[in-house]
Amino acid sequence: MxxxxxxxxxxxxxxxxxxxxxxxxxxxxxxxxxxxxxxxxxxxxxxxxxxxxxPGVDLKKLGKWAVITGATGGIGKGYCKVLAEKGMNIVLISRSSEKLAKVAEEIREAYGVVVRTLTADFHSTDIYERIEEELRELDVGVLVNNVGTSNVTATFLKTTNILQTTTDILHVNCVSMTNMCAIVLPQMLHKDKGVIINISSIGRIGFLGAPVYSSSKSYVSKLSECLQRTYRNSGKHQNQENKKSFSFSICIKFKV
Ligand SMILES: NC(=O)c1ccc[n+]([C@@H]2O[C@H](COP(=O)([O-])OP(=O)(O)OC[C@H]3O[C@@H](n4cnc5c(N)ncnc54)[C@H](OP(=O)(O)O)[C@@H]3O)[C@@H](O)[C@H]2O)c1
Missing domain, CATH: 1.20.5 (Single alpha-helices involved in coiled-coils or other helix-helix interfaces)
Structure with missing residues (x-):
């Protein structure tokens, strides 16, 4: 060459x-x-x-009741108002019974719907049987898993009282939405309709200053996706004839 x-x-x-x-x-x-x-x-x-x-979905067709966790303030209270405005009866779940009574009254007066309250602290894990019992007879069309807690520290090991703090975050952010889905989903599948809104966060991409919070929100998004994939086309009464009219869905990622 x-x-x-x-x-x-x-x-x-x-x-x-x-x-x-x-x-x-x-x-x-x-x-x-x-x-x-x-x-x-x-x-x-x-x-x-x-x-x-x-034209939006007529939420009342999904069920008479909407259940909202962390309902007495912030985003949860906002959801209560919007859902009540659409004519849904509301179940408020939060820690403080005084705040619950006040918000319940506010919503009844403003929207004329029926409001029930349920005092529960999502730090605990022994509250779910009671919640299940309270919701058993209600026709739940919408569940909003809103309750959430966070701590912002410089790094993981600098978290104050790390064992308690991380356990609390996982209970409030992850166990709550998992168990609330487990309580409400069977009824929705039985009716073939319902919406579950799980509040995640942009933090799910991984904030180094809040590693446990970020990871917990990543869990919320991931479980929501898995549930949606598993159940969006299922339902007790699903068969070839009514497949197309099946209206159950899970609204998954609500990015705040
Ligand atoms: N705010 C934001 O900028 C933002 C951004 C991204 C994502 N998010 C997510 O959005 C959701 C709501 O946030 P937010 O800022 O609106 O919340 P927030 O104002 O801090 O929460 C208020 C509600 O949560 C209840 N709550 C708190 N801890 C509880 C517990 N252990 N058990 C039962 N109820 C409890 C409070 O009730 P009591 O006062 O009666 O305890 C209150 O009703 C959370 O999941 C959060 O991670 C928020």
Missing amino acids: DTLEVIYSEFLSHTNNCNLLTLVGLVTTILCLITLIRVLVWTPFKLYFLAQVL
């Missing part, structure tokens, strides 16, 4: 590498652009525009 041939073949292999790198760069840029458009344009458009103009 003479020198010219060597230079030519070097040039060709270099060009091929360049082409490959250009292609990888192009595909990566396109994927990033799609993600950006989805997050910055499509999601807000869907949430704040489409949701307003499209």
Whole structure:
């Protein structure tokens, strides 16, 4: 091979590498652009525009009652108001009975729906039999697993009272939503309808300053996805004839 041939073949292999790198760069840029458009344009458009103009689901058709955990403040109280405004009766679950009574009265007066309260501290694990008992006779159409707690510390081992704190976070954030789904899901499957909203967090991507909280929210998202995949097409009465009209669904990731 003479020198010219060597230079030519070097040039060709270099060009091929360049082409490959250009292609990888192009595909990566396109994927990033799609993600950006989805997050910055499509999601807000869907949430704040489409949701307003499209006919929504008539939640009352899913069941007469909505159950909300962590219902006396923040996002949970917001859910109670929105669901009551849509005509659903509400079960409020939280720790403080005074706050529960106050919020229950507020909702009854404002929306004229029936409101029940249930005092329960999700730090404990011996509350679920009582909750199951209280909900057994109710026609639950919507469950909002909202209750959540967090601690923000510099690093995992700097968590104050680490054993208690981490156990509390896992009980309130993970055990609560898991057990509440286990309590309500059989009834929803039996009726072939219902919606479960599990409140996760952007923290699920992993904040180093709140590792246990972030991981617990990742659990919330993951369990929600698994439940959705397992049950979205199932139901006690499901068969070939009514498959298309089956209306049970789980609303999974609610990103706050
Ligand atoms: N706020 C945010 O910026 C944000 C961001 C991302 C995700 N989230 C998630 O959204 C959800 C709600 O957040 P939030 O900020 O609205 O909550 P919040 O204001 O701190 O919570 C208020 C409600 O939770 C109840 N609660 C707290 N600990 C409880 C326990 N151990 N047992 C029973 N009830 C308990 C409180 O009732 P009592 O006062 O009666 O105990 C109150 O009704 C959480 O899951 C949170 O992780 C919030």
